[in-house]
Amino acid sequence: MSLDSHQDAAPKRNRPGTKNADLFSWNYSLSHNINPSPKGKNAESNTTKTEKKDTPDGEEADEDFDIIDDDSNSNFASQELIQRNIQHDPSKVEKIISLPEGSNEEQDRDAWIYEQMRQFLLELNHFIVAHAQVCTKDTQPEMKITGVKSNEELVFLSPIFNPPQPVPAIDYMIQIVTQASQTLNDTKIFPNRISISKKGLKETKTLTRRLYRLFAFSYYVHPEEWTKFEKETHLSERYQKFLKLYDLMQKKQFLIPDKAFKSTNK
Numbered sequence: 001m002s003l004d005s006h007q008d009a010a011p012k013r014n015r016p017g018t019k020n021a022d023l024f025s026w027n028y029s030l031s032h033n034i035n036p037s038p039k040g041k042n043a044e045s046n047t048t049k050t051e052k053k054d055t056p057d058g059e060e061a062d063e064d065f066d067i068i069d070d071d072s073n074s075n076f077a078s079q080e081l082i083q084r085n086i087q088h089d090p091s092k093v094e095k096i097i098s099l100p101e102g103s104n105e106e107q108d109r110d111a112w113i114y115e116q117m118r119q120f121l122l123e124l125n126h127f128i129v130a131h132a133q134v135c136t137k138d139t140q141p142e143m144k145i146t147g148v149k150s151n152e153e154l155v156f157l158s159p160i161f162n163p164p165q166p167v168p169a170i171d172y173m174i175q176i177v178t179q180a181s182q183t184l185n186d187t188k189i190f191p192n193r194i195s196i197s198k199k200g201l202k203e204t205k206t207l208t209r210r211l212y213r214l215f216a217f218s219y220y221v222h223p224e225e226w227t228k229f230e231k232e233t234h235l236s237e238r239y240q241k242f243l244k245l246y247d248l249m250q251k252k253q254f255l256i257p258d259k260a261f262k263s264t265n266k
Helices: 072-089 093-097 105-129 169-182 198-221 223-233 235-245 261-264
Strands: 046-051 065-068 145-146 155-157
Touching: 065 072, 072 105, 072 261, 093 235, 105 169, 105 198, 105 223, 105 235, 145 198, 169 198, 198 223, 198 235, 223 235, 223 261
Parallel strands: none
Antiparallel strands: 046 065, 145 155
């Protein structure tokens, strides 16, 4: 069964500060204390952290980040808050994806989804690199998953061609992430990062479905790489719960069982 995707609009010129190089600048290393603040921004002025509380044994409790200052540039503050929470504890996926304390869900929900998607794209670059040695044009000449449901074979075609065409899996991954970044930086679809239009949200939902295939492919075709990456980052779990929390994908389109994440949380 082949799954074709519609041809996306040609990428437009990026507005200042939103070049692909900036979108792909996430320095991902959970084993080191990295400050992921956007360039030129004062981390302390953008995000308010909760005060440390004394624990019963006299030690200070871990810091937690869940509040955005009213006077901050909210899009950069949202980005920084997401990244700080990931660096603090990537296993707390619900906290990372949930709207910050004090948010107006009706007004802020779509902009929060947009910022989360930008962050997922940054991390997906590292996800792809983690598969570079095992997923080559020779080992996986197609983006194909077999035996997911009733031995069904799913073949995903690259939407950058018109009509969509089969490509090696590693090329598909790169093309989908690149296309998604171009779409999120398209000023006609997303004129700003604060107010997301209905068209922008529709495009976002299309991107979420395509990006999800990368995680599903890894889970079924390269389980060792998926497990190793997931134990450190919890990226697949966070993405799947993100899609479910904000109703961005139909239930029947989820391919990774929720129980798969239990083993990576040990």
